[in-house]
Amino acid sequence: MADKTAKLTFDGKEIELPILSPTAGPDVLDITKLYAQGGVFTYDPGFTSTAACDSTITFIDGGKGELLHRGYPIDQLAEDSHYLEVCYVLLYGELPSAEQLEDFENRVTMHTMLHEQMVYFYRGFRRDAHPMAIMTGVVGAMSAFYHDSTDINDPWQREVASIRLIAKMPTIAAWAYKFSIGQPFVYPRNDLDYASNFLRMCFAVPAEDYQVNPILSRAMDRIFTLHADHEQNASTSTVRLASSSGANPFACIAAGIACLWGPAHGGANQACLEMLEEIGSVDRIPEYIARAKDKDDPFRLMGFGHRVYKNFDPRAKVMKKSADEVLELLGVENNPKLQVAKELEKQALSDPYFAEKKLFPNVDFYSGIILEAMGFPTSMFTPIFALARTVGWISQWKEQLADPKLKIGRPRQLYMGETMRDYVDIEKR
Numbered sequence: 030m031a032d033k034t035a036k037l038t039f040d041g042k043e044i045e046l047p048i049l050s051p052t053a054g055p056d057v058l059d060i061t062k063l064y065a066q067g068g069v070f071t072y073d074p075g076f077t078s079t080a081a082c083d084s085t086i087t088f089i090d091g092g093k094g095e096l097l098h099r100g101y102p103i104d105q106l107a108e109d110s111h112y113l114e115v116c117y118v119l120l121y122g123e124l125p126s127a128e129q130l131e132d133f134e135n136r137v138t139m140h141t142m143l144h145e146q147m148v149y150f151y152r153g154f155r156r157d158a159h160p161m162a163i164m165t166g167v168v169g170a171m172s173a174f175y176h177d178s179t180d181i182n183d184p185w186q187r188e189v190a191s192i193r194l195i196a197k198m199p200t201i202a203a204w205a206y207k208f209s210i211g212q213p214f215v216y217p218r219n220d221l222d223y224a225s226n227f228l229r230m231c232f233a234v235p236a237e238d239y240q241v242n243p244i245l246s247r248a249m250d251r252i253f254t255l256h257a258d259h260e261q262n263a264s265t266s267t268v269r270l271a272s273s274s275g276a277n278p279f280a281c282i283a284a285g286i287a288c289l290w291g292p293a294h295g296g297a298n299q300a301c302l303e304m305l306e307e308i309g310s311v312d313r314i315p316e317y318i319a320r321a322k323d324k325d326d327p328f329r330l331m332g333f334g335h336r337v338y339k340n341f342d343p344r345a346k347v348m349k350k351s352a353d354e355v356l357e358l359l360g361v362e363n364n365p366k367l368q369v370a371k372e373l374e375k376q377a378l379s380d381p382y383f384a385e386k387k388l389f390p391n392v393d394f395y396s397g398i399i400l401e402a403m404g405f406p407t408s409m410f411t412p413i414f415a416l417a418r419t420v421g422w423i424s425q426w427k428e429q430l431a432d433p434k435l436k437i438g439r440p441r442q443l444y445m446g447e448t449m450r451d452y453v454d455i456e457k458r
């Protein structure tokens with residue numbers, strides 16, 4: 030219960046609103062009764078000051094640049110844990126015992142194959158379809174193939190759908206890539222870990238054996254961890270809103286994938302690498318920084334800025350360190366895009382415009398450099414983000430369904446259109 034309140038006085042009314050205290054972060058003004066008591070709405074396009082739910086999964090301290098998953102700092106998880114263990118923490122709230130982790134990993138492993146009929150679904154796309162278009166379609170179509178895990182009121186079906194989505198997303202993403210390059214689909218293997226399986230499904234060909242490079246699989250796994258969940262970002266909020274109507278889990282995750290695709294969100298990793306390619310050399314950086322500062326130029330530095338972080342995105346720090354390690358181990362440490370990215374970061378962070386607006390590199394700034402060095406085309410960057418974020422979407426989806434306060438999400442509006450007026454026959458207009 031709230032132990033503090035806020036008083037709102039207007040139009041001769043005085044309304045007392047509860048102030049809710051979180052375990053971390055700013056207090057929250059509870060306005061659920063505002064319209065009933067005061068006859069007014071609040072107005073907050075983009076939800077810059079609005080908490081849409083309460084949650085126990087992930088917390089971001091934007092000022093300090095901290096990210097916690099169930100209280101565990103992202104830099105510790107990226108260093109000491111691995112993606113499927115992070116999935117367990119996000120889904121169930123605690124670090125697993127060895128037995129719990131083994132059971133969870135086995136359950137995921139047993140669900141990595143797709144219904145064979147879905148192979149024909151892929152064939153309906155043009156070969157040049159963007160892999161995100163394919164993922165959005167294929168994941169939405171899963172509700173037509175996995176009827177026995179679509180009933181959101183059945184806890185067992187919710188659990189099966191969760192495991193299926195986490196387990197099958199690498200296969201779906203890898204097959205989207207294989208389809209786009211005209212190579213045969215590679216099936217998952219039960220003797221490989223999650224990241225190694227994904228790399229093999231992407232890069233193996235039937236003509237020869239594929240040996241997973243342990244450096245790449247460790248880097249891939251870390252990239253998955255860094256993208257796993259991030260509070261109520263646009264795509265997670267999309268999943269929550271879709272789920273609030275009672276839509277099945279596959280439809281909700283497909284909605285999240287569609288939202289993530291945008292260049293202001295998960296599509297920024299592809300846009301960032303394309304920006305680094307366009308800049309081309311460090312001597313052109315000042316020109317692009319000037320464009321980013323120009324109010325009349327729509328250009329923005331991709332991979333820079335964040336709604337919540339007003340300090341370094343902790344994921345960007347880990348990603349930058351991993352980029353150095355992976356590119357050095359691959360013998361491409363002189364990658365021109367990495368040099369441009371580092372110099373761009375240095376010049377931007379020393380520019381008053383970026384300092385005043387608290388614009389720092391975000392998770393998308395360095396990820397593309399690693400992914401390109403691993404052999405992925407830019408079109409696969411956002412599908413990899415979607416693959417990794419699936420566990421975050423699922424965890425938030427499960428949390429919302431378990432919330433007794435759950436209602437359908439239905440925002441109101443500040444109406445600025447025409448008031449009532451009569452229809453005029455065309456002869457009289």
Ligand code: SDX
Binds near residue numbers: 261330333337393
């Ligand atoms: C992700 O929400 C999440 O948690 C997302 C995410 C996750 O894990 O789910 O972290 C993943 O989406 C990371 C962000 C990836 N997007 C990009 O890198 C695209 C480039 N960044 C911007 O488009 C922007 O910074 C956003 C979209 C990320 C945040 O936008 P906001 O919070 O709405 O901020 P804003 O657009 O109001 O910008 C504030 C000011 C503006 O200037 P003024 O109007 O105040 O004069 O900063 C400027 C902006 O013009 N600005 C930039 C800039 N980002 C903001 N100027 C130049 N380059 C930029 N990148």
